[in-house]
Amino acid sequence: MIGSSRSIWREGKVVHVIDQTRLPHHTQVKQLTTLAEVAQAIQDMVVRGAPLIGVTAAYGVALALQAAADDASLATAVQTLIATRPTAVNLRWAVEHVAAQLATVAPAARAEHALLLADELAQADVHTNEAIGEHGAALLQQRWQALGYPARLNVLTHCNAGRLGCVDWGTALAAIYKAHAAGVPVHVWMDETRPRNQGASLTTWELAGRGVPATLIVDNAGGLLMQQGQVDVCIVGADRISARGDVCNKIGTYLKALAAQAHAIPFYVAAPLSTLDWGIVDGVHEIEIEQRSPREVTHISGRNEAGEVVTVQLAPDGTAALNPAFDVTPAVLVTAIVTERGVVPASHAGLASLREPALA
Numbered sequence: 001m002i003g004s005s006r007s008i009w010r011e012g013k014v015v016h017v018i019d020q021t022r023l024p025h026h027t028q029v030k031q032l033t034t035l036a037e038v039a040q041a042i043q044d045m046v047v048r049g050a051p052l053i054g055v056t057a058a059y060g061v062a063l064a065l066q067a068a069a070d071d072a073s074l075a076t077a078v079q080t081l082i083a084t085r086p087t088a089v090n091l092r093w094a095v096e097h098v099a100a101q102l103a104t105v106a107p108a109a110r111a112e113h114a115l116l117l118a119d120e121l122a123q124a125d126v127h128t129n130e131a132i133g134e135h136g137a138a139l140l141q142q143r144w145q146a147l148g149y150p151a152r153l154n155v156l157t158h159c160n161a162g163r164l165g166c167v168d169w170g171t172a173l174a175a176i177y178k179a180h181a182a183g184v185p186v187h188v189w190m191d192e193t194r195p196r197n198q199g200a201s202l203t204t205w206e207l208a209g210r211g212v213p214a215t216l217i218v219d220n221a222g223g224l225l226m227q228q229g230q231v232d233v234c235i236v237g238a239d240r241i242s243a244r245g246d247v248c249n250k251i252g253t254y255l256k257a258l259a260a261q262a263h264a265i266p267f268y269v270a271a272p273l274s275t276l277d278w279g280i281v282d283g284v285h286e287i288e289i290e291q292r293s294p295r296e297v298t299h300i301s302g303r304n305e306a307g308e309v310v311t312v313q314l315a316p317d318g319t320a321a322l323n324p325a326f327d328v329t330p331a332v333l334v335t336a337i338v339t340e341r342g343v344v345p346a347s348h349a350g351l352a353s354l355r356e357p358a359l360a
């Protein structure tokens with residue numbers, strides 16, 4: 001039973017999350033009460049999506065401090081959480097933000113303060129994503145208008161950049177929700193997103209729950225659909241964006257951006273400013289790409305006809321498999337980046353214009 005429309009919420013000293021490894025067949029809430037449980041949940045992708053793992057990690061710091069709030073415990077919590085997943089910079093940003101604030105608080109007051117800081121981040125994420133949604137919806141509306149108001153606006157998205165990847169709303173999907181609510185006849189092509197299938201198991205569930213027309217496609221279908229004129233616009237999320245606008249997102253995003261460029265289809269990236277890594281310029285060469293278990297490639301999970309969720313093996317025994325979880329789309333392939341502060345070109349100048357003065 002879900003007690004909230006949010007992906008994460010707190011009751012006292014217990015953090016509740018929707019267990020995304022169980023979706024779409026089971027909607028279950030998992031309770032997290034310790035640093036170790038939070039770290040495991042992030043690593044196992046019980047929670048996933050850049051903004052959500054950031055907020056979850058902030059709660060992880062707070063839970064760690066309930067046991068011991070000295071400087072050493074704080075440092076251990078920070079290190080443990082940052083090591084869980086290396087690519088999405090929101091995680092590091094959130095943990096370092098909370099740790100910096102707590103460093104100025106007396107250890108005796110830290111445990112309670114940390115919970116409130118994490119609550120603040122969770123709340124801020126909701127407002128941020130709603131703002132991203134407004135800006136992104138305006139782009140979708142403009143595209144619909146530019147195409148002469150077709151009976152449906154076909155939007156392609158990859159992975160799950162929805163409310164499940166955030167506290168609420170989502171990033172790319174926030175734009176779709178807002179456009180849908182405003183009367184734009186959006187229809188979403190949902191890439192299945194091998195190997196973890198976030199599109200097939202999460203975006204399908206999420207969009208169906210909000211009544212947005214959508215169709216699941218295999219990852220390799222996007223090129224054909226673009227060639228046939230069946231994709232009007234692409235919008236995806238991001239896990240890290242370099243200072244010059246290179247976009248790191250779920251593996252497969254780059255190929256879609258290449259195909260979109262070949263067919264002159266706008267390719268938008270929606271992300272909060274916490275996804276920007278100002279310390280990295282060349283995203284293609286500098287962003288660490290998480291390598292996950294080969295088992296995620298050689299095996300697949302789903303529900304069988306008896307209604308049981310099972311994992312089966314796809315490849316022969318002993319098959320070597322490589323599983324990079326993300327790729328980087330160079331800025332030149334990105335039409336624009338949609339943030340909570342507005343839409344900017346994927347360029348150094350464009351992104352820098354968002355930085356001042358509040359983030360200085």
Ligand SMILES: CSC[C@@H](O)[C@@H](O)C(=O)COP(=O)(O)O
Nearest residue numbers: 048049050159161165237238250
């Ligand atoms: C709003 S979530 C944006 C991104 O984090 C999303 O597109 C993505 O790549 C998530 O990857 P995941 O491996 O599922 O955490």
